[in-house]
Amino acid sequence: MTRRRQHQRMAYLGTLAGGLAHEIRNPLSAMKVNLQLLREDLERKGADAVARAARRAEVLEKAIHRLEAIVNDFLKFARGFDLTFEAADLNLLVEEVVVFVEPEAREARIDLRTAYDRSLPRVRVDRKYLQQALLNLFLNARQAIEESGRPGELFVTTRRAGDEAVIAVTDTGPGIAPDVLPRIFDAYFSTKKGGTGLGLPTCRRIVEEHGGTVTVESEVDKGSSFTLTLPLNPPEKEPSE
Numbered sequence: 001m002t003r004r005r006q007h008q009r010m011a012y013l014g015t016l017a018g019g020l021a022h023e024i025r026n027p028l029s030a031m032k033v034n035l036q037l038l039r040e041d042l043e044r045k046g047a048d049a050v051a052r053a054a055r056r057a058e059v060l061e062k063a064i065h066r067l068e069a070i071v072n073d074f075l076k077f078a079r080g081f082d083l084t085f086e087a088a089d090l091n092l093l094v095e096e097v098v099v100f101v102e103p104e105a106r107e108a109r110i111d112l113r114t115a116y117d118r119s120l121p122r123v124r125v126d127r128k129y130l131q132q133a134l135l136n137l138f139l140n141a142r143q144a145i146e147e148s149g150r151p152g153e154l155f156v157t158t159r160r161a162g163d164e165a166v167i168a169v170t171d172t173g174p175g176i177a178p179d180v181l182p183r184i185f186d187a188y189f190s191t192k193k194g195g196t197g198l199g200l201p202t203c204r205r206i207v208e209e210h211g212g213t214v215t216v217e218s219e220v221d222k223g224s225s226f227t228l229t230l231p232l233n234p235p236e237k238e239p240s241e
Contacts, residue, residue: 089120115158120158144171155171163233165231186201212229
């Protein structure tokens with residue numbers, strides 16, 4: 001690794017660490033407050049104090065689970081992904097994810113439509129991680145449509161563009177504000193309550209480790225379109241940076 005790449009990596013890890021510190025601050029603050037209240041409840045007597053103490057313990061347990069999830073997500077993202085490439089039918093791979101999310105989409109009043117390029121050759125990908133990237137995009141689109149409070153549509157298409165395969169995921173949600181759009185792939189940036197802020201960054205990182213790219217176009221009140229571009233012949237193994 002060159003000195004420049006090493007400096008870039010250290011700067012990126014520093015940004016990630018800052019995001020991690022921000023994420024864990026809220027659960028830690030909640031734990032601190034509830035521990036103080038728990039101590040007060042334990043010093044009192046009576047059934048009411050015991051009941052309150054039990055509720056405090058439950059809140060603390062949930063906060064601990066939240067912290068574990070935050071740390072585990074951070075470690076997985078920071079380590080990168082150990083890709084195992086194999087030739088796959090990209091249309092079938094996408095369709096498997098579509099079938100998986102279709103029940104939830106129907107429940108959320110989302111009309112899910114597909115259009116596949118049947119002439120696509122088999123593409124060397126890591127099936128598990130690429131499907132995870134697609135799931136993250138579908139989840140993001142579903143949440144966006146639900147946020148609009150009205151029925152919506154989700155279009156999934158595949159096509160070939162020269163030496164690349166293209167997957168597009170387009171929704172009719174509320175769109176992304178221009179001031180927010182440049183930051184959606186930043187780790188720990190999220191406009192959704194309870195969001196981890198790692199869904200879209202994880203998607204982009206998986207695609208980039210395939211040697212591909214993720215781009216987005218969005219218009220407020222119209223919707224968003226995410227485009228995954230994958231080389232038909234990616235390298236055997238991409239270095240995790």
